[in-house]
Amino acid sequence: MLVTASDDFCISCFVSQKRCYAAARRIDALTEPLGGLKPATAAPLTPQNVQVSKLPNGLVIASLENNSPLSSVGVFVKAGSRYETMENQGVTHVLRLAANLVIYSVSPGEINCVVVCLSSSVTSSREAMVYSADCLRKDIDSLLEFLVSVTTTQEFRPWEVHELTTRVKIDKALAEQCPQISVVETLHAAAYKSGLSNSLYCPDYMVGRVSSEQLHSFVEDTFTSSRMALVGLGVKHSVLRQVGEGLLSARSGSGAPVAQSLYRGGELRLHNNDDLVHALIASEGGVMGTAEANAFTVLQRILGAGPHVKRGSGLSSKLNQGIAKATAKPFDATAFNASYSDSGLFGVYTIAQADSAGEVINAAVAQVRGVAEGGLSEADVLNAKNQVKAEYLMSLETSEGLLEELGSQALATAAYQAPETVLQAIDAVTQGDVVNVSTVTGHIVQSDFNLFELPHTIQRRRTDVILFICDACYLF
CATH class of the missing domain: 3.30.830.10 (Metalloenzyme, LuxS/M16 peptidase-like)
Known part of the structure; x- marks a missing residue:
């Protein structure tokens, strides 16, 4: 072990073979309140139950007011890889990477700034795509506006979509380094003929071929209110309902029909x-x-x-x-x-x-x-x-x-x-x-x-x- 000058304080730990701690041991038990502190004057907060409601446009609203200083909101969409067709294989992989592309007049740089400030992420599975973000409670309005814009007003400019090809190749290369991912993906291809057989990753023959038009078409068919759920933690249910009845109402509709995946072996x-x-x-x-x-x-x-x-x-x-x-x-x-x-x-x-x-x-x-x-x-x-x-x-x-x-x-x-x-x-x-x-x-x-x-x-x-x-x- 290399011991530098900055490590002199801990050399005695190795010599004496005694435990060393970062702070002196306190005599008072941790179960006893610290002396000299004023008692809290705020009334205790009442625990809340989960609230779930379904709007007339089909959008599901779910919330839990946990009285946290942080708020978490997610938009869940039935838009996983199982909803791809033979013509647009790999569209969900590209869509997952396209979350920071231009939203009308908002540039990718501005979106990246918002992403960092709000700690947002996009994940997808075979069943759903999830756009989620965290923020301070006071920034909930900006967070909701950001999530609604990302899920409803993306432009998918052709040259920006083309630039995602490199990121798609990197994703596939990283996945190939893990045999377990290949095993699970190939298992679904063997078990099903369509739907669940679709991979989470863009197939080789579609790398660089997923177009802006295909992204727009997939979003129009799947990102509809009846296939979405707006979920929040540390946010009032009425606030989410207002967003669902207002901004997300533009995505009303049932979307494309869903085909059942038949197991074949x-x-x-x-x-x-x-x-x-x-x-x-x-x-x-x-x-x-x-x-x-x-x-x-x-x-x-x-x-x-x-x-x-x-x-x-x-x-x-x-x-x-x-x-x-x-x-x-x-x-x-x-x-x-x-x-x-x-x-x-x-x-x-x-x-x-x-x-x-x-x-x-x-x-x-x-x-x-x-x-x-x-x-x-x-x-x-x-x-x-x-x-x-x-x-x-x-x-x-x-x-x-x-x-x-x-x-x-x-x-x-x-x-x-x-x-x-x-x-x-x-x-x-x-x-x-x-x-x-x-x-x-x-x-x-x-x-x-x-x-x-x-x-x-x-x-x-x-x-x-x-x-x-x-x-x-x-x-x-």
Whole structure:
């Protein structure tokens, strides 16, 4: 360790091997009020409940007055990649990057200044696109004006859209550095024919080809009041209603019809020169917000959804315990679960060296088979439900997580379920429910997944999705 002159004060810490603290220890307990302070004169603030309302134009308004000095507002739009067509593939990727383009007479530089001051962001998924921003409570009017302008009055000038090509290429290059992203994106392409099969990233053949006209057309079809939710934290409900009835009324309408994504199943293999084999074996899961989806979530925790503590190994999960008995070589395994408005995916995701991939995959799916055959106890189910509830409650501790949960529910159902209601739904999951959904998922365990002997022509159920990203030197 290099110790410089500025570090002289801490050398004694290493010599004496005693703990050093930044401040002297206080004698008074932290539970006791500090002496000499005047008592607060302001009346205690009354906790407020979430308010949700739907305007005649179809716009959903949701708010929670949490009496915070900071306000957070988000515009949630049903404009995810699933709403792309064959003609405008990649438009949502470009639209996500175009949030700082010219809004009528406002320049990108001025928008960037506002973005920095208001701490705003744009995120997108397969279901929705979210424009969110934070500000001091006194700046709420500027924040709302900014969000409305970004979502309703962008010009998409052709030369500015063309300049986004470089950023699209950078996004794709960064995504290619993470095999997990490629696995999940390819999984959806194998599982669905359209809609949910669309990638979050612009396909190669459309890079630089998404036009200003396509952006305008997509926004006209999807950014309508009946497909939007205006959500706020630390802001009065009446203020959001006024914005929805006024500025956002120009986007009234139902928008383009929504086509349901039909699950089909399939198999895809991507060959490369890596030493590791990524395999994701999945089947159709539960629809978002249903009791079946809750059972799949509990099953995911039973099998293993990764470590729950910092630098944890997750060795207590069924997947890791089962695979560790089958091979002594390094591996990683986790249960995969994704729920959407009309479908879902559930399966097991393994990473292993090429010469042990077959053993790892077979051991992983054997754990799913074991649950389907009733190989779990009430204690397993109770422990998994506690993990689900803890993770859900911790996600609501931050304003970002609470805004996302409030907006997702408002956009999907035009209502809000309190955390108590969500916890009751999780508690209602029984051992039989978990066995039933694992039996449905059991389609993925009815074949031997030996990487050296599994031919492309193998007969399997259409409800299976088999995805391998493996070394090019293996013949199939």
